[in-house]
Structures are given as C-alpha cells and as structure tokens.
Amino acid sequence: FNFLYPADQRHTLLVKIASVREVVLGAPLRVILKHLASRTVAPDIDQFVALVHRPNESFFLVPQAEKVTVVFPMRFKDSIDTVLATSFLQEFMESRRTAGLSNAPPCLWSQTPPLELKGVTDDALSANAGFVTFVILPRHVEGRKLDRTVWNLSTFHAYVNYHVKVSFILFNFLCSISALKFEKQLSQELVI
Secondary structure, eight states: OTTTSOHHHHHHHHHHHHTHHHHHHHHHHHHHHHHHHTTOOOTTOOSSEEEEEETTEEEEEEEOSSOEEEEEEOOOSSHHHHHHHHHHHHHHHHHHHHTTOTTSOOEEEESSOOGGGTTSOTTTTOOSSOEEEEEEOGGGSSTTHHHHHHHHHHTHHHHHHHHHHHHHHHHHHHHHHHHHHHHHHHHHHHHO
C-alpha cells in the first residue's frame, strides 16, 4: 500500500475507503433527510424505515414533513459492554442538557422503545442498553449540514461502541494501577 500511492494521496484514499459505509448506509438516510429539508415526505416511504447497520441490527427512521425521528436500539453482546454503554448513554444525554448545545438535535435515551416504533417486531426492538432517539429538524439538514448529519447518524453506533471499548480499557488500566499501589503499600507494611 505504501509503495502504490504517494504519501499525499494515501490519506485521501483511506478516507474514501472509510466512507464506503456512509455512502451505502447513508443513501436512503440522505434521501429521507433531503425531503425533510424541503419539508416533504417521499411518497414511496413507509411509516418507518429500518436501516441495517450490522448483521441482524437496524436503526429506524420515522419520516414526517416537519421532522425525522431516528431511533437506535442499542445492543451489545457482552454484559460489561451493556453496563458501560447504558452508563455512557445516560451521561451522554445528561451532558447534552447541560452543555448548552441548543443547535444540536434533541436526543433522548430510554430503556423502552419509543411510541414511534409501534408496529415494529419485538425481535427488531431487542435492546439491552436502551434506545437512543434523535429528532432531526429541517434546520439540521440545511445546506452543508446534510452531509455532516448523515455521517453522524450513520456512524453513531460505532461512536458509542468505540467509547464503550475505550472506557473498558481505561477501567482495566486504572484497576491495575490501583492493585499495584495496594500491593506495594501492603508489601511495605509487611516489611515494617
């Protein structure tokens, strides 16, 4: 790879490769959000749209002329990841309330599916870390904001997953340091 492309083109190529997911997953999302920008709903769109972002996992769009509600059922395979994700998402919601992010889309977290998903199968709504709901308004997709909104929504689950894994690593690291300090203190007291 290093020999095939000059150094200045490598970064551009890597960004394009990384953007494949956004292009594939983001295409239907982009269509729905473009209609939101013009305050319409595409005529061939159902009451809600499921977009598969991982095998057997979807997030849902509920398009309306004045808003698009985006719901992420948060699923994690490991029980520790589930606990960390739940804590992270609760803190994420709280920080959004206190940080003065008035221009950001409204965001909610709950343990139960939102009413907008009434009619979705129970299997599709299985979530062990709750549900995150974003309400996208026309002002969030005006002009150049559309690309950023599509990117953020397309990668939201990966964003949460990344932070859960980093939290787990940090927690393990801090526990190791604490254990070493305790062991050192204990060995010093035993010598005396």
